[in-house]
Structures are given as structure tokens and as C-alpha cells.
Amino acid sequence: MFQLINPLWLFAIGGISIPLIIHLWNIKKGKTLKIGSISLLGESSRQSARSLKLIDLLLLFLRCLLLIILALILAGPLWNSKINTTANKGWILIEKQNLKETSSQFKKEIDSLSKLGYEFHFFEPGFQYAKLEDALNQNISEIGSAQLLPYWSLIQLLEDEIPENTQVFLFTPNLLNRLGTKRPLVTHPIQWKTYTPADSTATWIENAWFNESDSVKVTIATSNPSKTTFKTVAIDPAYNNSPFEFDIQNGKASLKFKDKKQGDSLPVTIDTATIRIAIYTDKFKNDASYLKAALTAIKKYTGQKIKLTEYSTMNIPSGQNIIFWLSESAIPPGIVPLNLFFKYEKGEIEVITSKLNLSPSMSSIEKEAIKLFKRNVYPKNSTGGFSVWEDGFGKPLLDLKMENKLSVFHFYSRFNPDWNELVWSNDFAKALIPIIIPNQDALEIHPSDKRSMRQEQIVPSFIKENDTNAAKNQGSQKSLENQFWLALISIFVVERYLTFRNNLS
Known part of the structure; x- marks a missing residue:
């Protein structure tokens, strides 16, 4: 048309x-020209x-x-x-990793859909078509995916590959560690059904390190669908009845559970390094005192090798793992830590009546309301930051950015009772642990984490196309x-x- x-x-x-x-305009009236004889010219003139x-x-x-x-x-x-706007056959999507258990959980629904002509596709990149009966008869080790993408990332890929007018039924476990970090926006409606896997508990070694007395501290994580908890124990490497197995290769010590029934058998490298922390401050002397007290408590609690030094001049020696820059002065180019910067941000000060929300993964912190009185206004054009702490309105109070392969924390408040009650909180030191101790980043989710999510938290955000876009999809x-x-x-x-x-x- x-x-x-x-x-x-x-x-x-x-x-x-x-x-x-x-x-x-160019048509001119003809003139009469009298000549002696026109007998020879009349026909050709016409x-x-x-x-x-x-x-x-x-x-x-x-x-x-x-x-x-x-x-x-x-x-x-x-x-x-x-x-042709005739509806295509529907798709049944199941990931290879949990094919048998998922199929068993939703056997009635899957059988009914198969009888209606729905096609089975693997929930993985490419969304390969297969016969469900043949896939179920294969060995689990043969069909298990070697590299698993998050569910939300796969759904974003599905948006580009699913044919128009194709109904989709997706069946997966409801594990938090498989979701991903960014909820996708989709225009294709998906019927997503989830379940809690039978193997719903797990234990693993989160990290391990030598303390100053040369014993080994081990953080053990235990996870179930409702929560993940951590406990730290001290062990003697020479103790024969220890549940851990030690090994030394290429000059690096590691340990793992002796028995797989006790937990994840993957080895974890024992950290032998000393964390060197420098605190620089000028006019924020009290802030530095509060921070030093919290870091000293962390050193005593964890047994981690931590060397803490305060500087009142900018002559900070190289080799510092972490620098807390409690100042509004510009950082000289020569001052660069090995791992991360934590620095005060300056700008317009906003008086606010709110609360300070720390990392949501730390359940004990959620119980205590930390009052927030003042903060620096968060820049509107700020991009690329990951929100670590927020105020009660959801605006970042502490964000994390990667700058030249360096982790940089930007703090839009102060370690001061005039700004907030964080320094009086029992959770002040706990909130700093994931920041200063390597491999204890509470923002990352371990692959063995068994926490589950509610259905409304899992489903992607559906955007209904407007009439114009719908018209475009109906024709070429x-x-x-x-x-x-x-x-x-x-x-x-x-x-x-x-x-x-x-x-x-």
C-alpha cells in the first residue's frame, strides 16, 4: 500500500x-503571408x-x-x-543447568503446553530448539552449561530473537545469584514461573587470612532461601582434626573443606598481606578520630593484619592499599593507593531530615535507623557510580566508581555527629568491613548463595508499545x-x- x-x-x-x-504565454497568433503560389508548400506546412x-x-x-x-x-x-499476523507457536524455555528438576516441578504445565504445539527451547544464548524428551534422556554433565549468563541478561537477548506474536513460558529456579544486576525492560510479555530448588542450603569459605599471631582466620558462609549468614573462626594449620585441608602451591597457601558434605570444596587462597591504610585530614580532626576507632575495632575483631597511619600533611608514602581522604582539598596527582580511595566530596550543603541506609545485604544494619542531618547535594550529571549507601529518599550518599582501574568511593556526608549518627552506631565498623577487607565485598553474590526472590521481584518490567510502534510491527x-x-x-x-x-x- x-x-x-x-x-x-x-x-x-x-x-x-x-x-x-x-x-x-508563448503561443503566438499566426500571420498571413501572401506568396505567388502555395501549391507545392501546403501539405508540408501542415x-x-x-x-x-x-x-x-x-x-x-x-x-x-x-x-x-x-x-x-x-x-x-x-x-x-x-x-502475516497469525500467532506463531509458543515457546517453552528451560535452562540446561536445572532441566530435570525444573521439568519435574512443572510437569503438568509443560505437558499441557507441549500438547498445544509449544516448542521447547533451551534458555541460553541462541535459544536452541530441541525435543524435550531427548534432552531429558541426556546425561546432566553433558547438557549442563559451562558458562551461565544471568536470567535478566538472557531475557534481554530473548527480546531480539523471539518471533512476533509468540507466547513465551519460562521456568526457572528463584535464586538471587542467577538474576543479574539490572532488571530488563521488555516489550514481549513473558509468563515466568519459578520454584525453590530442593538443594536449598549451601556452605562455603568466603575468605581466609593469616592474623598477626600466625593462626588462620576463616570466614564461613551458610546460605538458605531466606538468608545468608557469616561466621569467623580461628584455626591452627597444624591441627590434624581440622575440617579444612591445607595446600601450598607456587608459594601461595590455600585451604578447602575436606569433605564435600561440609561445604563447597573449591579452594580459597589464604591472604598473607598486610593492609596498609592511610588517613589524611586537615580541618576534620574529629572525623579522623571516629574513623580510626572504627578501623581499630575491625582490626581487633577480624584479626586482619592492618597497619593504620594518620597524616596531617600530603606527604603520604607510596604503597598504601587504602587512603581515606577526609578533606575537601584536591588530591595531588602523586598520591595514588594500590586498591582504593575513600574521599569526601564537596559542594552545596543540604540540611535534611532523613536516615542513612547502609548496605542492604547486612541484615543487622537494616534494624537500626541512622539519622541523617546534613549532606552534600548529589550531582545530577553524575554517571557510572554504584550506590553503596543511600539517604531515605534513595539518593546516593556513598557511591563507588572505577577510575583508572582504581576503586573510588565518593562520600557525600561526613564522619561527624553534626552530619549524621553513623559514628555513634554499632554498625559503623560493620559497614566499613566490606570496603577495606579484600574478598569481603558484600555487594557481590557468591555462586553458591541460596537466597531466593519473590515472584514480583524477579519478573522484568513490561513496556507496552504505543500505537505507532505497534503499527510498525504489523507491516514491512x-x-x-x-x-x-x-x-x-x-x-x-x-x-x-x-x-x-x-x-x-
């Missing part, structure tokens, strides 16, 4: 009046006049056609061909602009040829 994007340009067709006027008249009319037609085609090009000609549109340009050039060439020929006559 022929359509125009900007039909307003059709008014330009009125321009054909110009060649019409010129043509009529033929010449008739030929001249036809050429003039053809030129007039071509010139008008040029203007009409030019107006159509400006109007944006399209050819809209309708496509092809621009005719190139074809009209070709016709315009061809007619112009013919018009020039006839004009030149007419002038020679």
Missing part, C-alpha cells in the same frame, strides 16, 4: 501552473505545424511530471506491505525515494533531449 510520510508537500504540485502559464505542436505538448507534460515527482519525493513515499515499510529519484533523472534527460531537438527544428 502506497503511503506518504509528509503529505503536506503535495501542495507543491501546484507548481505545475508555472510551465502551463509559460506554455500558453505536417510541420502538427509535429511542432505534439513536441510542445510532450515537453509540457514532462515538465509538469518533473514537478509532481519532486513533490512526491519531498513528501516521503513509502510502500507498506502487510505481514520500504522507502520508494530512490525509485522516484531515478524516475526524476530519467524524465529530466528525456525533457532536455526533446528541448534540444525542438530548438534545432
Whole structure:
């Protein structure tokens, strides 16, 4: 079906009046020429006049056609061909990793869908078609995915590959560690059904390190669908009845559970390094005192090798793992830590009555409301930051950015009771642990984490397309602009040829 994007340009067709006027203006009244005899000229004169008249009319037609085609090009000609809107067969999506358990959990629903003609596809990149019966008869180790993408990332890929008008039924476990970090926005509705896996508990070694007495501290994580808890124990590497197995390779010590029934058997490297922390401050002396007290408590609680030094000048030696820059002064280019910066941000100060929300993964922190009195206004054009702490309105109070392969924490408040009650909170030191101790980043989710999510937290955000987008999906549109340009050039060439020929006559 022929359509125009900007039909307003059709008014330009009125321009054909110009060649019409010129043509009529050039018609001159014939004169009578008296000659002795016209017996030999009469027939040829009539033929010449008739030929001249036809050429003039053809030129007039071509010139008008040029203007009409030019107006159509400006109007944006399209050819809209309708496509078949008949609904395609639906898809059943299940990931390879949990194929048998998932199929067993939703056997009735999957069987009913299969009888209705729904196709089975693996929930992985490519969404390969397969026969469900054949896939179930394969060995688990053969069909298990070696590299698992988060569910939300797979759904974003599915948006580009699923055929139009295809119903989708997705069946997966409800594990938090498989979701991903960014909820996708989709235009294709998905029926997503989840379940809690039978193997719903797990234990693993989160990290391990030598303390100052040369014993080993081990953080053990235990996870179930409702929560993940951590406990730290001290062990003697020489103790034979220890549940851990020690090993030394390439000068690095590691440990793992001796028995798989006790927990994840993957080895964890024992950290032998000393964490060097520098605190620089100028006018925020009290802030530095509160921070030093919290870091000292962390050192005593964890047994981690921590060397803490306060500086009142900018002559901070190199080799510092962490620098707390409790100042509004610019950081000199030569001061660069090995791991991370934690620095005060300056800017407009906002008086606020709110609360300070620390990491949501620390359940004990959620119970205590930490009052927030003042903060620096968060810049509107700030991009690329990960919100670590927030105020009660959801605005970042502490964000994390990667800058030149360095973790940089930007703090939009102060370690000061005039700004907030964080320094009085029992959770002040707990909130700093994931920041200063490597491999204890509470923002990351361990692959063995068994925490589950509610259905409404899992499903992606569905955006209904507007009528314009829906119309585009119902048809295939092809621009005719190139074809009209070709016709315009061809007619112009013919018009020039006839004009030149007419002038020679």
C-alpha cells in the first residue's frame, strides 16, 4: 500500500501552473503571408505545424511530471506491505543447568503446553530448539552449561530473537545469584514461573587470612532461601582434626573443606598481606578520630593484619592499599593507593531530615535507623557510580566508581555527629568491613548463595508499545525515494533531449 510520510508537500504540485502559464504565454497568433503560389508548400506546412505542436505538448507534460515527482519525493513515499499476523507457536524455555528438576516441578504445565504445539527451547544464548524428551534422556554433565549468563541478561537477548506474536513460558529456579544486576525492560510479555530448588542450603569459605599471631582466620558462609549468614573462626594449620585441608602451591597457601558434605570444596587462597591504610585530614580532626576507632575495632575483631597511619600533611608514602581522604582539598596527582580511595566530596550543603541506609545485604544494619542531618547535594550529571549507601529518599550518599582501574568511593556526608549518627552506631565498623577487607565485598553474590526472590521481584518490567510502534510491527515499510529519484533523472534527460531537438527544428 502506497503511503506518504509528509503529505503536506503535495501542495507543491501546484507548481505545475508555472510551465502551463509559460506554455500558453508563448503561443503566438499566426500571420498571413501572401506568396505567388502555395501549391507545392501546403501539405508540408501542415505536417510541420502538427509535429511542432505534439513536441510542445510532450515537453509540457514532462515538465509538469518533473514537478509532481519532486513533490512526491519531498513528501516521503513509502510502500507498506502487510505481514502475516497469525500467532506463531509458543515457546517453552528451560535452562540446561536445572532441566530435570525444573521439568519435574512443572510437569503438568509443560505437558499441557507441549500438547498445544509449544516448542521447547533451551534458555541460553541462541535459544536452541530441541525435543524435550531427548534432552531429558541426556546425561546432566553433558547438557549442563559451562558458562551461565544471568536470567535478566538472557531475557534481554530473548527480546531480539523471539518471533512476533509468540507466547513465551519460562521456568526457572528463584535464586538471587542467577538474576543479574539490572532488571530488563521488555516489550514481549513473558509468563515466568519459578520454584525453590530442593538443594536449598549451601556452605562455603568466603575468605581466609593469616592474623598477626600466625593462626588462620576463616570466614564461613551458610546460605538458605531466606538468608545468608557469616561466621569467623580461628584455626591452627597444624591441627590434624581440622575440617579444612591445607595446600601450598607456587608459594601461595590455600585451604578447602575436606569433605564435600561440609561445604563447597573449591579452594580459597589464604591472604598473607598486610593492609596498609592511610588517613589524611586537615580541618576534620574529629572525623579522623571516629574513623580510626572504627578501623581499630575491625582490626581487633577480624584479626586482619592492618597497619593504620594518620597524616596531617600530603606527604603520604607510596604503597598504601587504602587512603581515606577526609578533606575537601584536591588530591595531588602523586598520591595514588594500590586498591582504593575513600574521599569526601564537596559542594552545596543540604540540611535534611532523613536516615542513612547502609548496605542492604547486612541484615543487622537494616534494624537500626541512622539519622541523617546534613549532606552534600548529589550531582545530577553524575554517571557510572554504584550506590553503596543511600539517604531515605534513595539518593546516593556513598557511591563507588572505577577510575583508572582504581576503586573510588565518593562520600557525600561526613564522619561527624553534626552530619549524621553513623559514628555513634554499632554498625559503623560493620559497614566499613566490606570496603577495606579484600574478598569481603558484600555487594557481590557468591555462586553458591541460596537466597531466593519473590515472584514480583524477579519478573522484568513490561513496556507496552504505543500505537505507532505497534503499527510498525504489523507491516514491512520500504522507502520508494530512490525509485522516484531515478524516475526524476530519467524524465529530466528525456525533457532536455526533446528541448534540444525542438530548438534545432
